[in-house]
Amino acid sequence: MKPRLSARLHTLELPLQSMPLLIPSAVVAEVINPSLVTPVPFGQPWLYGVIGWRTLVVPVVSFETLIGADAPEHGTASKIVIFYPMGGRRDWEFYGLLVASEPRPQILDGSQPAAGQAELPDSPYIAAGIKLGDKVFAIPDLEAMKKTFYPV
């Protein structure tokens, strides 16, 4: 009998100015350089603006602002991570997250310890945390984000 292999999860580390996020690679459509960002009047504070991507117009979100942290300053290394539409949403509803620099791949094998609550920002948009080496990563709660993004 073959030994059971532990599941390996391909993830992406999204560097933010505060704590990095860890997300499944499969939810990401593309990582792009920030292009011309158009502000959305009367948009939520966390809605950074919209960009043209492929043939679509994609809203770009600041996760830091969403969780109530200071609005980040974005430099030349900043990227926009384009996410596939959330479950149940229409096929054109891609959205972007502004990150501080190029995302890095990380592979989880189940051996990484969970981060304690005290090590994570207190926010409904953070589902859990995980430790990789001496770094703590926050795992965003995509369901909570979905409820906020699409309240109706």
Next chain:
Amino acid sequence: MADLNQYLRLRLGEAIYLLPSTTTFTIEQRDNLVTNKAPEGNVAAWRAMRTERIPAYCLDALLKPVRRQNWQRAVFLDAKPQAVGLIADEVELLPRTETQVVPFVPLGLPLTRNGHLFSGAWLSGKHVALVLDPKVLITYLQSLGV
């Protein structure tokens, strides 16, 4: 009067917005309007009618009311109980065949109970112009008072 296959391209400061021609509108030159000389208030000018005067508002690129003098024309949107005007730096009719509007809905709660202020977007190269929802725009303008 525009036909139904057109968008009105409005430049407000540095921003471009589109307005579908599904709403009835009239473009008036400044010379035909009565400017508000009082420094206070949101109304920039009025269009004098026989029995009423219709306010026109000057908005900045983020659609906040501003008072400034260097404008030339206003677009008046037909509405109940009263029409309302929006001052624009440039106004141009675009044929829909030249204007590929894609679906777009802002994330988060809408501005008004009538919904979001934007109902689509026009992607021209890398430039995005948001498409105003006429009903919500009218509600917003009518809320600006005097």
